[in-house]
Amino acid sequence: MWKALRTTGVLEGVSYVLLLAVGMPLKYLAKIPEPNLVIGMAHGVLFVAYVVLAWAAMRQKSKTLFWFAALSFLALLPLGTFYADRRFLRNEPPSVR
Secondary structure: OHHHHHHHHHHHHHHHHHHHHHHHHHHHOOOOOHHHHHHHHHHHHHHHHHHHHHHHHHHHHOOOHHHHHHHHHHOOOOOHHHHHHHHHHOOOOOOOO
């Protein structure tokens, strides 16, 4: 669960950067909107998956609602999931299962 959340966060962050740095310039400067369809869909799916995994991790690891809200809010910001990984996810000890 934890590794899936971290991996999805990285992928979501990369898709957001690609959307802003590649998709938007192509759409508005070069008048080529097609890449936004693919990048935008991937980003949307990864965003939803990240929030669902954050909720599941909160329940599994007995985290607070603030923890979940912080991860969800940071996912809305460019590069936010990278900060969330460093601040909230990286130093989590492995679960004893």
